[in-house]
Amino acid sequence: MVTDWTILGLLAGGITSAGFIPQLVRGFRTKKLDDVSYYMPLVLIIGMSLWLFYGVMRRDLSIVVANVVGVCCNASLLFMKKLYSRVDFEAG
């Protein structure tokens, strides 16, 4: 039954990680992320890194995969936010 839970976990993790992709696409297209808080991706990176550690320690593949993708997505979002707000100091 462990395999079934792993599949469910991977599906849950895949969908959760995929949630950040439309935000990345929107940001890339509009080159505007002013309404996105700096702290959201920042705090999510810290939290997801802890989840990653938790997943590794509990040997739970679903948690590991989901959070590796999640950290990458949020790091990209943070980078884009920084990049696009360089010329616009109002953004903060």
Place this chain on the structure above:
Amino acid sequence: MVTDWTILGLLAGGITSAGFIPQLVRGFRTKKLDDVSYYMPLVLIIGMSLWLFYGVMRRDLSIVVANVVGVCCNASLLFMKKLYSRVDFEAG
């Protein structure tokens, strides 16, 4: 040792869920969520609901708590986005 992992998991879950709070606060203050994609909270709600199911099935308290809070935060974000874009049809 299970208790230690539960504490780590709760910490990870707490921080990850807390990540959405600055976004909610920013949205509430500025009344603008134009740069936030509709699909991000929508897809996250679906993914986190699956995580919640996974957590219940695996009897993992950390996963359950983290995802209940996560679903609530993202539902609020989606509601705010819908509310604030009512008068601004450009937002989409």
